[in-house]
Amino acid sequence: MSKFMNYAIQLAQMVDGQTGVNPPVGSVVVKDGRIVGIGAHLRKGDKHAEVQALDMAQSEAKGATIYVSLEPCTHHGSTPPCVDKIIEAGIQKVIYAVKDTTLISKGDDILKNAGIEVEFQYNAVAAQLYQDFFTAKRNGIPELTVKVSASLDGKQATDDGESKWITNKDVKKDVYQLRHSHDAVLTGRKTIEADDPLYTTRIADGKHPIRVILSKSGKLDFGQQLFHDNASPIWIYTENKNLTVDNSNVTIIYMEQCEIKSILKDLYHKGIGKLLVEAGPEITSEFLQSDHLDHLVLYFAPKIIGGSGKNQFFQTDQIISLPDTTQFEIVNSTLIHQNIKLVLRKK
Amino acid sequence: MSKFMNYAIQLAQMVDGQTGVNPPVGSVVVKDGRIVGIGAHLRKGDKHAEVQALDMAQSEAKGATIYVSLEPCTHHGSTPPCVDKIIEAGIQKVIYAVKDTTLISKGDDILKNAGIEVEFQYNAVAAQLYQDFFTAKRNGIPELTVKVSASLDGKQATDDGESKWITNKDVKKDVYQLRHSHDAVLTGRKTIEADDPLYTTRIADGKHPIRVILSKSGKLDFGQQLFHDNASPIWIYTENKNLTVDNSNVTIIYMEQCEIKSILKDLYHKGIGKLLVEAGPEITSEFLQSDHLDHLVLYFAPKIIGGSGKNQFFQTDQIISLPDTTQFEIVNSTLIHQNIKLVLRKK
Numbered sequence: 001m002s003k004f005m006n007y008a009i010q011l012a013q014m015v016d017g018q019t020g021v022n023p024p025v026g027s028v029v030v031k032d033g034r035i036v037g038i039g040a041h042l043r044k045g046d047k048h049a050e051v052q053a054l055d056m057a058q059s060e061a062k063g064a065t066i067y068v069s070l071e072p073c074t075h076h077g078s079t080p081p082c083v084d085k086i087i088e089a090g091i092q093k094v095i096y097a098v099k100d101t102t103l104i105s106k107g108d109d110i111l112k113n114a115g116i117e118v119e120f121q122y123n124a125v126a127a128q129l130y131q132d133f134f135t136a137k138r139n140g141i142p143e144l145t146v147k148v149s150a151s152l153d154g155k156q157a158t159d160d161g162e163s164k165w166i167t168n169k170d171v172k173k174d175v176y177q178l179r180h181s182h183d184a185v186l187t188g189r190k191t192i193e194a195d196d197p198l199y200t201t202r203i204a205d206g207k208h209p210i211r212v213i214l215s216k217s218g219k220l221d222f223g224q225q226l227f228h229d230n231a232s233p234i235w236i237y238t239e240n241k242n243l244t245v246d247n248s249n250v251t252i253i254y255m256e257q258c259e260i261k262s263i264l265k266d267l268y269h270k271g272i273g274k275l276l277v278e279a280g281p282e283i284t285s286e287f288l289q290s291d292h293l294d295h296l297v298l299y300f301a302p303k304i305i306g307g308s309g310k311n312q313f314f315q316t317d318q319i320i321s322l323p324d325t326t327q328f329e330i331v332n333s334t335l336i337h338q339n340i341k342l343v344l345r346k347k
Numbered sequence: 348m349s350k351f352m353n354y355a356i357q358l359a360q361m362v363d364g365q366t367g368v369n370p371p372v373g374s375v376v377v378k379d380g381r382i383v384g385i386g387a388h389l390r391k392g393d394k395h396a397e398v399q400a401l402d403m404a405q406s407e408a409k410g411a412t413i414y415v416s417l418e419p420c421t422h423h424g425s426t427p428p429c430v431d432k433i434i435e436a437g438i439q440k441v442i443y444a445v446k447d448t449t450l451i452s453k454g455d456d457i458l459k460n461a462g463i464e465v466e467f468q469y470n471a472v473a474a475q476l477y478q479d480f481f482t483a484k485r486n487g488i489p490e491l492t493v494k495v496s497a498s499l500d501g502k503q504a505t506d507d508g509e510s511k512w513i514t515n516k517d518v519k520k521d522v523y524q525l526r527h528s529h530d531a532v533l534t535g536r537k538t539i540e541a542d543d544p545l546y547t548t549r550i551a552d553g554k555h556p557i558r559v560i561l562s563k564s565g566k567l568d569f570g571q572q573l574f575h576d577n578a579s580p581i582w583i584y585t586e587n588k589n590l591t592v593d594n595s596n597v598t599i600i601y602m603e604q605c606e607i608k609s610i611l612k613d614l615y616h617k618g619i620g621k622l623l624v625e626a627g628p629e630i631t632s633e634f635l636q637s638d639h640l641d642h643l644v645l646y647f648a649p650k651i652i653g654g655s656g657k658n659q660f661f662q663t664d665q666i667i668s669l670p671d672t673t674q675f676e677i678v679n680s681t682l683i684h685q686n687i688k689l690v691l692r693k694k
Contacts, residue, residue: 151672152645152689153661154501162669288651296651298499302675302691304635304643306663309656314500316653322509325498328649330685338677342499342687344649 002121004028004035004067005097009126011040011049012069016129017181018043018207021142021273023070023133025049029057029091031064044271048073050082054089062090069126071100072107083107087114097123098130102137132294133273141264142275145295146287147178148313151305156281159307161194167301170337173203175278178297180206182276184235184267188283189215196224199278200231208232209276212267214283216258218243222250235270237263260290285315288326293346296328300340349468351375351382351414352444356473358387358396359416363476364528365390365554368489368620370417370480372396376404376438378411391618395420397429401436409437416473418447419454430454434461444470445477449484479641480620488611489622492642493634494525495660498652503628506654508541514648517684520550522625525644527553529623531582531614535630536562543571546625547578555579556623559614561630563605565590569597582617584610607637632662635673640693643675647687 011026018024019041027049029037037060039052047055050072054061072082072094086094094111099120111118132143149167150156157163179185180201187199192213200208208231213220218240227234227247234250236243237258245252255262267275277287287293328344335341358373365371366388374396376384384407386399394402397419401408419429419441433441441458446467458465479490496514497503504510526532527548534546539560547555555578560567565587574581574594581597583590584605592599602609614622624634634640675691682688 150501152501152643152675152691153659154497154499158669158672159666164669166669285653289653296499302677302689303672304661304675305667305669305672306632306636306661307666308662308664309659312500312656312659314651314653315655317655319506319654320652322505322511322513322652325505325650325652328499328651330649330682330687333680333682333687335677335680340677340680340687340689342647342649344499 002067002095004030005095005121005123007035007038008067008069009097009123009129011038012126012129015040015042017183017274019273020044020183020271021137021268023130026069027053028067029053029061029064030067031057031060036060036064045078048079048082051079051085054085054091057089063092065093065095066091068094068096070098070130071096071103072111073100074103074105074107074110083110086111087116091116093117093119095119095121097121097126101134135294136268136273139292140268141261141292142183142268142272143294144264144275144277144287144290144292145178145182145297146277146284146293147175147297147299148284149299149301150313151303152300153304153306154312154314155305155307156284156313157311158305159310161311164195167299167339168337171299171339171341174299174336174341176201176203176206178276179209182209182274183272184210184212185276185278186212186214186283187277187279189213189217189220190282191278191280192224192226193221194280196226198226198229198231200229210235210272212237212275214258214263216240222247260286261292264290264292281311281313281315284313288314289316293326295346296344298342298344299336300342302338302340349414349442351377352442352468352470354382354385355414355416356444356470356476358385359473359476362387362389364530364621366620367391367530367618368484368615370477372415372417374400374416375414376400376408376411377414378404378407383407383411392425395426395429398426398432401432401438404436410439412440412442413438415441415443417445417477418443418450419458420447421450421452421454421457430457433458434463438463440464440466442466442468444468444473448481482641483615483620486639487615488608488639489530489615489619490641491611491622491624491634491637491639492525492529492644493624493631493640494522494644494646495631496646496648497660498650499647500651500653501659501661502652502654503631503660504658505652506657508658511542514646514686515684518646518686518688521646521683521688523548523550523553525623526556529556529621530619531557531559532623532625533559533561533630534624534626536560536564536567537629538625538627539571539573540568541627543573545573545576545578547576557582557619559584559622561605561610563587569594607633608639611637611639628658628660628662631660635661636663640673642693643691645689645691646683647689649685649687
């Protein structure tokens with residue numbers, strides 16, 4: 001494993017969650033054992049990582065090696081193809097960590113045909129970084145993560161709805177990081193009513209996600225605090241044709257049927273590459289049943305709540321036979337000051 | 348931390364779960380830098396650890412140091428007090444790791460008065476080993492552990508009762524270890540009906556726990572396989588006066604009211620020092636609400652089952668307000684081949 005490739009991947013990780021429907025990519029240009037350029041794709045529409053790094057390297061790029069976390073692109077999107085820029089700059093060798101399966105023509109081949117040495121150097125961390133991106137791009141649907149805070153017996157609240165606080169303050173901080181790395185957070189009317197939450201990222205220089213509210217009825221109380229900070233735009237999906245609001249920060253999106261898949265497609269179309277769902281049992285259960293679910297991030301508090309089976313975070317109308325239940329791979333399990341964080345990937 | 352004390356504690360851990368209402372204790376006698384005797388309390392009624400170790404040391408005990416995981420006893424129980432034996436043997440120094448708060452006269456003081464040097468060397472591992480033993484002895488109630496295998500949404504079965512297998516085979520092996528380290532396993536009629544389980548320890552040379560069945564109605568099917576292996580005795584607690592069975596391995600214990608506390612007291616009286624509850628949602632919930640609960644061992648399979656809130660492992664008639672819910676300390680969290688094991692201690 002090359003340390004320069006690790007740097008390229010670290011750069012990609014730094015911009016994870018701020019590139020919308022584009023992948024987070026990092027790049028490093030190296031000449032005579034010295035870094036002469038670094039770059040990362042900062043935002044959809046901006047320069048790609050390779051271009052950033054080559055611009056920094058200037059004439060030093062001639063005869064240099066470029067490390068990229070993802071195979072260089074070949075298409076004219078909002079910017080010209082990276083392969084052209086790499087060829088023009090006189091790069092001698094390209095090393096990349098993940099093959100871009102969404103490219104129509106292969107960056108690898110084009111570069112080789114231009115006489116550049118190309119090496120595919122597989123990297124598991126980078127592969128994990130992009131695995132959901134490819135599916136998302138192919139389906140035109142955001143990478144979907146559902147976050148749940150629950151007691152050990154799977155409850156988001158007591159039977160009568162008490163839910164503040166199930167998990168601890170350190171979990172809350174971890175959730176800020178989670179929000180920071182997503183383009184948008186989706187919730188429902190009931191959660192807003194119960195908790196009056198902001199869904200912002202309270203970390204220094206953190207990025208606030210766009211706040212998406214799913215409310216079929218549209219019976220929202222626009223007096224709540226969420227509607228009065230302007231931290232980030234608010235988008236409301238509703239089946240209520242007559243819903244209006246006198247607030248320039250709020251956009252109402254009417255749909256005849258607010259189905260999960262239609263909402264996901266519309267969000268992707270609007271530039272949301274990564275969506276985090278933070279909602280109550282009803283909406284949580286709907287998204288957990290979606291074919292498009294990628295990850296479940298589960299925070300357990302070490303307590304048991306009991307009651308009669310209300311407010312369990314996962315509820316379905318049908319009884320699903322054990323072999324047909326949704327199975328996950330445990331990506332990692334960590335302790336956050338006596339709360340348990342599980343990152344799970346749907347199998 | 349002395350390595351000899353660590354050995355004494357390791358010896359205690361080896362016999363944990365086979366000493367009934369007595370504590371697991373280990374002991375090492377050391378002279379001139381060499382171990383001259385080792386001992387452990389193997390079973391209630393047998394020699395104590397110190398006596399074992401001194402018997403092995405014979406005349407070498409004179410002028411030696413003895414390490415004991417727990418403060419030496421001072422009472423005439425089924426065996427004479429260990430302090431007498433230590434004094435007789437001519438031991439020069441006694442080092443112990445945990446003070447026995449259940450002793451009426453202090454072993455420490457008696458030994459000092461006999462001119463022996465005594466050192467209390469606190470050890471956290473040993474303290475943890477005995478913390479529940481003291482409470483159990485004071486209350487005359489077994490150390491109580493509830494084991495639950497569940498999905499991430501807290502279900503022991505689907506709404507229609509399908510439960511084989513929620514967790515994986517490696518969890519099953521871990522449960523064998525758990526059974527091995529308990530004197531008895533308690534379950535209910537419904538679990539026996541649904542799963543036809545044996546509750547034995549399928550590990551090489553493992554110890555089978557006594558199998559305790561709680562069945563108020565006594566409507567048991569004595570044709571089930573549990574009643575036909577003789578791995579260990581079966582005790583049935585019932586409110587059914589007329590229940591009889593023609594099976595010498597089965598003892599029926601009638602109680603007018605099969606309350607948890609009465610059962611626990613009776614089990615302790617019968618020599619059960621450590622009880623493991625492995626049952627369905629009803630009995631599991633009853634024991635989880637008991638004041639005498641010490642530990643919860645929770646195995647999560649990385650799946651979500653859903654349904655309408657049936658067969659959640661913890662259910663209560665009353666709604667408990669969040670601040671009053673049962674809280675746990677996470678003792679440890681481990682991954683067992685993609686299943687999660689949480690060992691929790693009630694706060």
